Amino acid sequence: MSTRYLLRDVAPLGGEPTDVLLADGVIAVIGEAAASEAGDDATILDCHGLVLLPGLVDLHTHLREPGREDAETIRSGTRAAALGGFTAVHAMANTTPTQDTAGVVEQVWRLGREAGWVDVHPVGAVTVGLEGERLAELGAMAESQAQVRVFSDDGKCVHDPVVMRRALEYVKAFDGVVAQHAQEPRLTDGAQMHEGVVSAELGLAGWPAVAEEAIIARDVLLAEHVGSRLHVCHLSTAGSVEIIRWAKSRGIDVTAEVTPHHLVLTDELARGYDPVFKVNPPLRTQRDVEAVRAGLADGTIDIVATDHAPHTREDKDCEWAAAAFGMTGLETALSVVQETMVDTGRMTWADVARVMSFAPARIGRVDDHGRPIAVGEPANLVLVDPAARRTVEPEQQATKSVNSPFRGRDLSGCVIATFLRGRATVLDGSPCDESVVVRG
Numbered sequence: 361m362s363t364r365y366l367l368r369d370v371a372p373l374g375g376e377p378t379d380v381l382l383a384d385g386v387i388a389v390i391g392e393a394a395a396s397e398a399g400d401d402a403t404i405l406d407c408h409g410l411v412l413l414p415g416l417v418d419l420h421t422h423l424r425e426p427g428r429e430d431a432e433t434i435r436s437g438t439r440a441a442a443l444g445g446f447t448a449v450h451a452m453a454n455t456t457p458t459q460d461t462a463g464v465v466e467q468v469w470r471l472g473r474e475a476g477w478v479d480v481h482p483v484g485a486v487t488v489g490l491e492g493e494r495l496a497e498l499g500a501m502a503e504s505q506a507q508v509r510v511f512s513d514d515g516k517c518v519h520d521p522v523v524m525r526r527a528l529e530y531v532k533a534f535d536g537v538v539a540q541h542a543q544e545p546r547l548t549d550g551a552q553m554h555e556g557v558v559s560a561e562l563g564l565a566g567w568p569a570v571a572e573e574a575i576i577a578r579d580v581l582l583a584e585h586v587g588s589r590l591h592v593c594h595l596s597t598a599g600s601v602e603i604i605r606w607a608k609s610r611g612i613d614v615t616a617e618v619t620p621h622h623l624v625l626t627d628e629l630a631r632g633y634d635p636v637f638k639v640n641p642p643l644r645t646q647r648d649v650e651a652v653r654a655g656l657a658d659g660t661i662d663i664v665a666t667d668h669a670p671h672t673r674e675d676k677d678c679e680w681a682a683a684a685f686g687m688t689g690l691e692t693a694l695s696v697v698q699e700t701m702v703d704t705g706r707m708t709w710a711d712v713a714r715v716m717s718f719a720p721a722r723i724g725r726v727d728d729h730g731r732p733i734a735v736g737e738p739a740n741l742v743l744v745d746p747a748a749r750r751t752v753e754p755e756q757q758a759t760k761s762v763n764s765p766f767r768g769r770d771l772s773g774c775v776i777a778t779f780l781r782g783r784a785t786v787l788d789g790s791p792c793d794e795s796v797v798v799r800g
């Protein structure tokens with residue numbers, strides 16, 4: 361028997377407070393009748409001051425399984441996702457073995473189901489082994505149980521324009537999308553951080569903005585030419601925002617994501633040579649930060665995606681040049697978006713629902729997430745306390761890795777509860793390990 365939850369005095373999308381009853385996996389009643397229809401066995405949550413959002417959907421998560429279970433497993437990464445308010449994540453393809461066959465994506469999909477924390481949608485590789493040469497079996501992955509719709513060689517760029525063109529053409533058959541890691545490899549050979557004043561001062565090899573912008577410009581034109589849809593991963597420069605704005609004004613079917621870290625952190629942080637700030641694409645300048653915030657606020661950038669990239673201490677606690685690229689993000693993403701976009705008055709909670717749930721679900725063609733908060737809809741939801749504050753302690757997080765760039769920072773906003781089809785995966789800010797295990 362499934363538990364019923366009565367959310368009293370909750371603010372859907374930050375609007376007028378009301379009562380919401382979750383029963384049988386769906387939103388059963390909204391409004392005054394919720395209390396009377398709850399029955400005696402419902403768990404009552406006093407939600408005064410809390411915001412109710414559709415469960416967050418991450419289009420870009422690295423779960424590391426199979427292959428690097430020392431950094432993250434599907435179980436640990438999805439538990440972290442639930443704590444961050446997510447009900448669905450897209451698991452990136454740069455695993456070992458690569459997620460480039462129906463067999464591997466089905467394995468990831470199945471392990472996600474068994475873990476039970478969020479729905480795991482595997483991303484399929486565009487090319488075999490992410491090598492950029494031969495197309496992977498895109499059709500077989502799309503038709504597999506995992507029903508892959510998002511394809512990406514993330515970590516590597518599909519740099520050969522002919523291969524990119526073929527991929528864009530191919531995925532049209534099953535309404536898929538190519539998510540490009542936009543990085544011209546020849547312009548970033550050996551690059552360590554953003555190319556600019558700071559890299560020159562530190563003597564670290566620079567990664568010019570044009571390496572990202574050149575690929576985005578090429579790809580929006582390719583997408584227009586073949587009439588396909590394109591998604592741009594973790595866009596990071598002011599120029600990239602301009603190109604996407606131009607492409608959209610031309611009617612090109614392109615979408616773009618920004619990470620929480622690119623909304624707030626800059627290349628100045630490299631001055632301490634702490635590799636926790638080493639990431640791909642690199643942290644840029646304050647001007648770029650302003651531009652991506654403006655682009656997110658005006659809809660040029662469609663979504664926020666975490667690019668949660670856990671790495672072991674061995675791979676991160678070394679000198680800058682030897683360290684791996686990437687930072688964790690699932691458990692801090694919503695707070696960073698609140699601080700940079702909501703607390704600054706640039707976005708409403710309804711906008712947050714758009715960029716972290718509705719739009720990513722649509723881009724990934726995930727039908728049962730990113731739904732409106734309405735009677736009869738699946739109860740994939742997150743309850744947020746915007747007034748709460750907490751200090752980020754990576755050792756206390758659910759992710760197996762501690763490479764959070766927000767260590768020691770005081771962040772606003774806390775996830776109080778997460779519901780996956782009406783079942784609480786998080787309650788009182790803590791993971792519901794029993795409910796997940798019982799479900800098996």
Ligand SMILES: NC(=O)N[C@@H](CC(=O)O)C(=O)O
Pocket residue numbers: 422454514515516541638639640641667669670685686687
């Ligand atoms: N973002 C990163 O810095 N690293 C990612 C790969 C990627 O997203 O490019 C990883 O897999 O570690």
Ligand SMILES: [Zn+2]
Pocket residue numbers: 514515516541593594640641
């Ligand atoms: Zn990437």
Ligand SMILES: [Zn+2]
Pocket residue numbers: 420422452514515667669
């Ligand atoms: Zn990534």
